[in-house]
Amino acid sequence: MSRHGYTYSAGKLLRHGLTRGAWPRMWNRPERRDSYDVIIIGGGLHGLATAYYLAQNHGITNVAVVDKGYLGGGGSGRNTGIVRSNYLTPEGVAFYDRSLHLYNTMAADLNLNVMLSRRGHLTLAHTDSALRTMNWRAEVNKLLDIDSAVIGPAEVKRLTPSLDVSPNTRYPILGALYHPPGGIVRHDAVVWGYARAADHLGVHLLQETEVLDITCDGGDGPDGKGPGGKVTGVRTSRGDISSPVVVNCTAGWASLISNMAGVPLAITTHPLQAAVTEPCKVFLPTVVVSGSLHVYVSQTDRGELVFGASVDPVGTYRVNGTLEFTEELAGHVLELMPGISKMRLMRQWSGLCDMTPDYSPIMGHTPVEGYLVDVGWGTYGFKAGPVAGETMAETIATGRTAELIAAFTIDRFTDGDLVGEKGAAAVGH
Amino acid sequence: MIVVPCPNCGPRNSSDLRNAGEVAPRPDPETASLTEWRSYLYLRENPAGWVTETWYCRSGCRRYFTIERNTATNEIRESENS
Amino acid sequence: MSSHRLPIRSSELIDRSTSLSFTWNGRAYVGHEGDTIASALAAAGVEVFSRGMKYHRRRGILTANHWDPNLSVQVGDEPNVRAGSRRLVDGMQVSAQNVWPSLRWDLGTANRLVGRFLSVGFYYKTFMRPQFLWHNLYQRILRKFAPGGRVNWKTGTHGEYDKRYAHPDVLVAGGGPAGVAAALSAAEAGASVMLVEQEPELGGHLRWGGPDDLAVLADLRQAVYSTPAIEVLCDSIVTGRYDHNWVAVLQRSHEVAPERLIKARVGSLIVAPGLVERPYVFAGNDIPGVMLAGAVRRLINLWAVKPGSRAVVLSANSEGDAAVLDLESAGVEVVAVLDARAGEDVVEARGRGRVSSVQTGDGRILRADLLVTATGWTAPTSLLNMAGDRPVYDKVAARYFPQALPDNVLATGGIAGDGSTTELTAHGRETGLLAAQRALRLRHDRRAQTPRSPAPESDRPAAIADSRIPLRRSPHPECYRSTTHGLVDYSEDVSSKDLIQAAGEGFDSIELMKRYTTVTMGPGQGKLETVNAAAVLAEAMAVEMADIGTTVWRPPFSPVSLGALAGRIFEPVRRSALQDWHEANGATNLLAGQWVRPDHYGDPMAEASNVRENVGLIDVTPLGKLDLRGPDVANLLDLVYVNRWQKLEVGRVRYGAMVAEDGVVSDDGVTGRLAEDHYLMTTTSSGAGAVWEMLEDWLQTYRPDWEVHVTPVTGGLTSINVAGPRSRELLERLVDNVDLSADAFPYFSVRTGIVAGVADCIIWRIGFTGELSYEVHVPSGHALHVWESLLSNGSDLGVAPFGIEAQRILRLEKGHYIVGQDTDGLSKAPTAGLDGLVRLDKADTIGLPELRAAFERTDLPVLVGLQPDDPTIVPDEACQIVEAGSNQILGRVTSSRMSPTLERSICLAQVDPSLAAAGTSVTVQLVDGRRITATVQEHHAHVDPEGARQRV
Incomplete structure (x- = not known):
């Protein structure tokens, strides 16, 4: 318990309520050192989780997490908080199942309620070919002990009454892949939980510190960068910091950061948009996903409907969002739930997703010694945060690629052994 | 909805077209090594700035053409090799 | 119930000759045309409109406009209606939201008893163990407290929504004096103008001003409505500005659609929304009877409603001073005017359900039922943010101002600075002229960029410099919070104390604070709250406001219904020319991609057996068909298929499979050579569009020297497969000029002929079913005739239609694989068993290096x-x-x-x-x-x- 410094509990709420005493800071703004054992670029979920597990599981605490903005300001704060493990490939299933397990115990582990809601996750099938893919996922899931099954329209209606399951719609609901442990998590709380725990274990969280370059030595490329070289540190907006290990835990900027080390990536960056309605009394009990209609939706405890879609077709680093996203989204949502036309969309936003050719991440060591990547998460980064942190920490601490991420190494693009997750990925939330 | 200038149809809403991504020169399949081939398949420059890319005038003249677009601002300018 | 309606006011909007009946929480009320829901209720003495989200404290009118956080009500099945701006309609059923059992007796008030323990973010700090209680109990309770109205998903339907496209040279967002002046001068300069005003009439603050303001307004209106180049949209709002000046306008009152979305490609956007008055933070600032100066001025002057009887006014500006005069003219006794410019202050408002007394900064306690504050404005810079601007805080004027705008976005009116009506309209006129010049240049350039449009009739307009004299920035005291704590966010029930606590816990940037406390996350999206939140954070961090920044305002500027965004839902299906026949003859349909097609006609097993024993007909129109002409077709086929095509003779057919550049099987089908330079390619149904675009891509960008013309003919040719041992016998009865004998027309051949009198039919001898079969491609206009002729001429042969299910059975018996079903996103040529087909010694084929590598594995x-x-x-x-x-x-x-x-x-x-x-x-x-x-x-x-x- 002491690793959190100040333990939160109902008793503490009572005491602070009575005394009106101030709560302590969740994390500090430390003075940076000139060198660290490990520098992690990116103060989002992945970077903070990696730092936490380095300290917690491996005792490596001379670690800095650097971020150009505030903690969790990128994809960690812009996703729709869905967690699940009903993937298509055995590699994917094993990996995300471990993540879901970490989410299940996170509130207790980190002593912060991340508001996990295991409300059940429905992936709708509107065509017989979609139904076949759902069957495929369900059968693979069952063999790997994942709670996952294909259900019919009547059962879909029972679980989520507001869905229109009548047979004569443009996109009839023929069935769904039902994943009871899937659900949503308060995304920001996960970031804060890891930040608070890592900070207390001695990790330095350096906010508003932008990495301008990665310094290398001995590589094939200019300035000693590129294959064959090794990392010596980073150059930041607040000065140079040396370190034998630099980990790229960024999303949206992974290509740009990786180019600083002379390691090109199989990534194109696309915006993923989301939107939220004004609150209404709760009526939607599950997470509903429709791949054919490019939409997923859940209702928060505050009553807002949170929507997401597939990534924008045009690659860009802009996060302004588009009107057409909201138009298509609304049309598709109303295909599923025609009765909610009068709900109002209140805010739209957008985050950046680094898309890889096989919709799977790029993780672990690279041709530059000491430069590691945890990138290319596409639209799956939030679900994977905890396990990505755990496996990256293991890979850094032991020097060996953790078994769960062996399929995700950077070599697979030169070896031609891509991961088969793309088939199920069109809108994979 | 950005405006993309088709050489035949003039400035059009981007929904009339399809973005076919960053231009990647195709190596000679007879002589390319697998490593070169897979760099062509998978590696992209993906810059936060000007990129030369292909668009397809899907709802108009069906022409494929290249333009330059700034991925940080969505500004568009003519490509030298369009 | 007493009437609070005042005698007739010269500026009033209501038509006293009308009477509109409506109900509020089940009780009958009457209002007038021109009333909002809130003004009609206020005139009838209603003081409490809602309850706070967390502690369920009573809430009354605060701003009396669209942004009023306390005036969200349920109207029939429509939740979250803004009673401050929604005009009254006869028969409306209005009720309070988020109260149980009633607005008056609300059990949610019990939360107040434990309020001190529910500090900001309390839910993050408890319920961690035991986990089952969180999942099974606490979470369910939390969900019960979700705010907002009820959405009637059971009976609601998607209504008659509509959309429109517009292409104005200049779009003016905001119909106050500056916006109207800008519209007029832009139109005079030759631009087409769309003028969008959120309220039901033009004029902005002039509407509740004095006789001089009303006179100016009358002139401006007259000018606008007599200028044909200006389209005026009132009760409409610009909700978003996107890249390349793509602007969304929501038209709230439209004859047919409940709301209509207008999508405008705008040359120049003029942002002139005016200013939003800010609430003041002090203890009791959410008690009914605490109102902003703008609210009382609107209530008195627009709707002739007396807002209270004894008022205290805290004034930091001319709006507050004007409110004092308005109050006096309405017969409200002004107990005290506290001048914030002189350091006077309000510390607390007290009262249960209505203000009863006010404590001032110097310790006086004044009896009053109305406390009016005028402590400054927020510049609603959303549209400027969306255009890339990051407004900057000006300490002297105590508000944010635009910093750097792109050329196609201009700001005028209160958002750009302060001035008299004359100064504001002058700035508006100059802005309108500049906007028009820029837009006309753009119009000229776009015309010139369009090759086949007529050349622009005039020269490119000259660029003019931005020589506008900036509006001044009047000094204004920084009035954000009193010495006491009060609400910052009314919709979220977030107080200044909560924000200070959050900053102390490490949430010390505005974005982190927003996420932790939910301040500005409610339906108002920070219109009233953002600046006060930044001020409290600056105070907590002991830094200047300018160093805090604000959260990024995201679209939409004002919430938009899903119905309006969706419009008429356009999700077409494709139907073959025979689909009506299928449906009239008992077909059960199946949706396959874009197509709807017959799955079966009752008994798929019998349909399949009939093909094996007699003869069956299936409509396979969705099969992709590409007409290829030119001397280089064989070269193209060699490139896109894994096998060889140079030696295919006229009249012969070959099977081909395609892989992508990564070696993964992507499509397959047969291609026949109809004439020397004329081929017909078939693709999978789902791949038809993609293969066509792919062929164009290779032809245009890779081998532009090849002469091949590709025409998609999928829908133009209706495809009928005639399959079964008696198919030849059947076809012989209908085909005129083609010898169907086995010798003359062998397997994998193609002929062009006359079928049932229809010329230009293409007859293929191919088969997916494994039986003797012919596929007839009929010009679609004649398809029904051919189909019916085949049926009527073959009744003695046992001819019967069969559907997709029977075809799937037959093809599986025959072992034909389906791309995308029997192969997947990683299947390479060897997996599909293409060993015998692939030729690895060609000079070029799509995916050749990967094909070679795959066969090594x-x-x-x-x-x-x-x-x-x-x-x-x-x-x-x-x-x-x-x-x-x-x-x-x-x-x-x-x-x-x-x-x-x-x-x-x-x-x-x-x-x-x-x-x-x-x-x-x-x-x-x-x-x-x-x-x-x-x-x-x-x-x-x-x-x-x-x-x-x-x-x-």
Whole structure:
């Protein structure tokens, strides 16, 4: 318990309520050192989780997490908080199942309620070919002990009454892949939980510190960068910091950061948009996903409907969002739930997703010694945060690629052994 | 909805077209090594700035053409090799 | 209930000759045309409109406009209606939201008893253990407290929504004096103008001003409505500005649609929304009877409503001073005017359900039922943010101002600075002129960029410099919070104390604070709250406001209904020319991609058997068809297919498979050579569009020297497959000029001929079913005639239609794989069994290096024919093939059916190469968890692997 410094509990709420005493800071703004054992670029979920597990599981605490903005300001704060493990490939299933397990115990582990809601996750099938893919996922899931099954329209209606399951719609609901442990998590709380725990274990969280370059030595490329070289540190907006290990835990900027080390990536960056309605009394009990209609939706405890879609077709680093996203989204949502036309969309936003050719991440060591990547998460980064942190920490601490991420190494693009997750990925939330 | 200038149809809403991504020169399949081939398949420059890319005038003249677009601002300018 | 309606005011909007009946929480009320829901209720003495989200404290009118956080009500089945701006309609049923059992007696007030323990973010700090209580109890309770109205998903339907496109040279967002002046001068300069005003009439603050303001307004209105180049949209709002000046306008009152979305491609956008008055933070600032100066001025002058009887006014500006005069003119006794410019202050408002007294900064306690504050404005810079601007805080004027705008976005009016009506309209006029010049240059450039449009009729307008004299920034005291704590966010029930606590916990940037406390996250999205939140944070951090920044305002500027965004939902389906016939003849439909097509006509097994025994007809129109002409077609085919095409003779047909550049199987089909330079390619149904675009891509960008013209003819030709041992006999009765004999028209040939009197039919001798069969492509206009002729001429031959399901059975009996079903996103050519087809010695083929690499590999999965050892069991498609005794996955069933011909179950499966040899026994796990054994077959085909039946 002491690793959190100040333990939160109902008793503490009572005491602070009575005394009106101030709560302590969740994390500090430390003075940076000139060198660290490990520098992690990116103060989002992945970077903070990696730092936490380095300290917690491996005792490596001379670690800095650097971020150009505030903690969790990128994809960690812009996703729709869905967690699940009903993937298509055995590699994917094993990996995300471990993540879901970490989410299940996170509130207790980190002593912060991340508001996990295991409300059940429905992936709708509107065509017989979609139904076949759902069957495929369900059968693979069952063999790997994942709670996952294909259900019919009547059962879909029972679980989520507001869905229109009548047979004569443009996109009839023929069935769904039902994943009871899937659900949503308060995304920001996960970031804060890891930040608070890592900070207390001695990790330095350096906010508003932008990495301008990665310094290398001995590589094939200019300035000693590129294959064959090794990392010596980073150059930041607040000065140079040396370190034998630099980990790229960024999303949206992974290509740009990786180019600083002379390691090109199989990534194109696309915006993923989301939107939220004004609150209404709760009526939607599950997470509903429709791949054919490019939409997923859940209702928060505050009553807002949170929507997401597939990534924008045009690659860009802009996060302004588009009107057409909201138009298509609304049309598709109303295909599923025609009765909610009068709900109002209140805010739209957008985050950046680094898309890889096989919709799977790029993780672990690279041709530059000491430069590691945890990138290319596409639209799956939030679900994977905890396990990505755990496996990256293991890979850094032991020097060996953790078994769960062996399929995700950077070599697979030169070896031609891509991961088969793309088939199920069109809108994979 | 950005405006993309088709050489035949003039400035059009981007929904009339399809973005076919960053231009990647195709190596000679007879002589390319697998490593070169897979760099062509998978590696992209993906810059936060000007990129030369292909668009397809899907709802108009069906022409494929290249333009330059700034991925940080969505500004568009003519490509030298369009 | 007493009437608070004042005698007639010269500026009033209501039509006292009308009376509109409506109900509020079940009780009957009457208002006038021109009333908002809130003004009608206030006139009738209603003081409480809602309850706070967390502590359920009573809430009354605060701003009396669209942004009023306390005036969200339910109207019929519409939740979250803004009673401060929604005009009253006869028969409205209005009720309070989020109260139980009633607005008056609300049990949610019990939260107040434990309020001190529910500090900001309390839910993050408890309920961690035991977890089952969180999942089963606490979370359910939290969900009950969700705010907002009720959405009636059970009976609601998607209504008559509509959209419109517009292309104004200049769009003016905001119809106050500056905006109206800008619209007028832009129109005079030759621009087409759309003028958008959120309120039901133009004029902005002039509407509740004095006689001089009303006179100016009358002139401006007259000018606007007599200028044809200006389209005026009132009760409409600009909700978003997107890249390349794509602007969304929501038209709230439209004759037909409840709300209409207008999508405008705008030359220049003029942002002139005016200013939003800010609430003041002090203890009790949410008690009914605490109102902003703008609210009382609107209530008195627009709707002739007396807002209270004894008022205290805290004024930091001219708006507050004007409110004092308005109050006096309305017969309200002004007990005290506290001048914030002189350091006077309000510390607390007290009262239960209505203000009863006010404590001032110097310790006085004043009896009053109305406390009016005028402490400054927020510049609603949303549209500027969306255009890339980051407004900067000006300490002297105590508000944010635009910093750097792109050329196609201009700001005028209060958002740009302060001034008299004359100064504001002057600035507006100059802005309108500049906007018009820029827009006209853009219009000229776009015209010139469009090759086939007429050349622009005039020269490109000259650029003019921005020589506008900036509006001044009047000094204003920084009035954000008193010495006491009060609400910052009314919709979220977030107080200044909460924000200070959050900053102390490390949430010390505005974005982190927003996420932790939910300040500005409610329906108002920070219109009233953002600046106060930044001020409290600056105070907590002991820094200047300018160093805090603000959260980024995101679209939409004002919430938009899903119905308006969706508009008329346009999701078309494709139907073949025969689909009406199918539906009239008992077909059960199936949606396949864009197409709707017959799954079966009642008994698919019998339909399949009839094909094996007699003859059947199937409509296969969705099959992709590309007409290829030119001398280089064979070169193109060599490039896109894995096999060779140079030696295909006229009249002959060949099967081809395509892979992508990464070697993954992407499509397949047959292509026939109709004439020397004329081929017809067929593709999979789902791949038709993609293959066409792919061919164009290669032809245009890779081999522009090749002469090939590609025309998609999928829908233009209706495709009818005539399959079965008696198909030749049937066709011979209808085909005029083609010899159908086996010698003259062998398997894998193609002819052009007359069928049932219809010329230009293409007849293919090919088959997916494994039987003797012909595929007839008929010009679609004549398709029904040919189809009916085939049926009526073959009744003695047993002809009957068959659907997709029968075809799937037949093709599986024959072992034909389907791309995308029996192959997947990683399947390369060897997996699909294309060893015999692929030619690796060609100079170029799409994916050639990957094809070569794939055939070097021995670890790729293999597609095999598979038969369960128990012939009665049909494993579901996607069932996994596993290692006996473990859960190791070794493959999967990709297709399965009961074969009517063999009377046993048959499958195709992808298996690990170690299991691919004929005779290998594999274990299949069924959906119910049982495991069965099945045997790998020598061929993919289960029926007639030699192909004797189709070669007769």
